[in-house]
Amino acid sequence: MSTTKNILEMNQVSFKYDKEIVVKDITMTIKPGQFLGLVGPNGSGKSTLIKLMLGLLKPTRGEIRLFDKPIKHFRQWENIGFVSQKANSFNSGFPATVLEVVKMGLVSKTGMFRFFTKKDKEKAIEALKTVEMEKFLHHPIGELSGGQQQRVFIARALVSEPSFLILDEPTVGVDAKHVSDFYQLLRKLNKDKGITLLMVTHDIGTITEHASHVVCMNKTIHFHGHSDEYKEFSDEDLNQLYGHPVQQLSHNHAHEEGDRS
Numbered sequence: 001m002s003t004t005k006n007i008l009e010m011n012q013v014s015f016k017y018d019k020e021i022v023v024k025d026i027t028m029t030i031k032p033g034q035f036l037g038l039v040g041p042n043g044s045g046k047s048t049l050i051k052l053m054l055g056l057l058k059p060t061r062g063e064i065r066l067f068d069k070p071i072k073h074f075r076q077w078e079n080i081g082f083v084s085q086k087a088n089s090f091n092s093g094f095p096a097t098v099l100e101v102v103k104m105g106l107v108s109k110t111g112m113f114r115f116f117t118k119k120d121k122e123k124a125i126e127a128l129k130t131v132e133m134e135k136f137l138h139h140p141i142g143e144l145s146g147g148q149q150q151r152v153f154i155a156r157a158l159v160s161e162p163s164f165l166i167l168d169e170p171t172v173g174v175d176a177k178h179v180s181d182f183y184q185l186l187r188k189l190n191k192d193k194g195i196t197l198l199m200v201t202h203d204i205g206t207i208t209e210h211a212s213h214v215v216c217m218n219k220t221i222h223f224h225g226h227s228d229e230y231k232e233f234s235d236e237d238l239n240q241l242y243g244h245p246v247q248q249l250s251h252n253h254a255h256e257e258g259d260r261s
Helices: 046-053 098-110 118-130 146-158 177-193 203-209 235-243 251-258
Strands: 008-017 020-030 035-039 060-067 080-085 164-170 197-202 213-218 220-226
Touching: 008 046, 020 046, 020 220, 035 046, 035 177, 046 164, 046 197, 080 146, 080 177, 098 118, 098 146, 118 146, 146 164, 146 177, 164 203, 177 197, 177 203
Parallel strands: 035 197, 035 213, 080 164, 164 197
Antiparallel strands: 008 020, 008 060, 213 220
């Protein structure tokens, strides 16, 4: 009998702010090794869904399980890495080196007021090697480009060696010419490192080229399946779901599509 755990299970999960239903009747399973793209129009509940997965919000009703444990009993948060939108969460003038930023990802293990050890430094450098940023470890974080900074934030999330990595629109602030390299990095993390990925994105055309699965939501889930199946959606289907015109462009122009959806 297989001992492989599901990474995440949601069963009839709903959430509302006051009386407004933001997420409704979400049922989904994320299995080890998957790379999921989470897409949907603005205001569709994607950010709320992520907060529910991270235990930052409690569902109004329904059940969430992480690694086969009810979320209220889950304690192994180092198994889950999170990369938020850089532009909304980070002050590029923050006075820290790349190495110091990455070591911050170990705070949950070391405690806020404990010193970092030699082993912690080695882990941080190894994480930077994974994202090909080790040669910048002593550079001030504010001197890096947007794409380089985002790689550092991924290294910070990787330093605790998570099994599951959630990325919230990680290409925000990344130059279009570096987006392709960024997706190659995600592919390496998924295929070579075996990390399960969930990426929130507006880049429909790009994510369907790289992710194994797509979850499309607008308060509730309208599609959850293989990327190849999602590619079969017509523009008319997407227009109806999104409430405004949207096209699945090829990956060569995905950054343009991201502005429209």
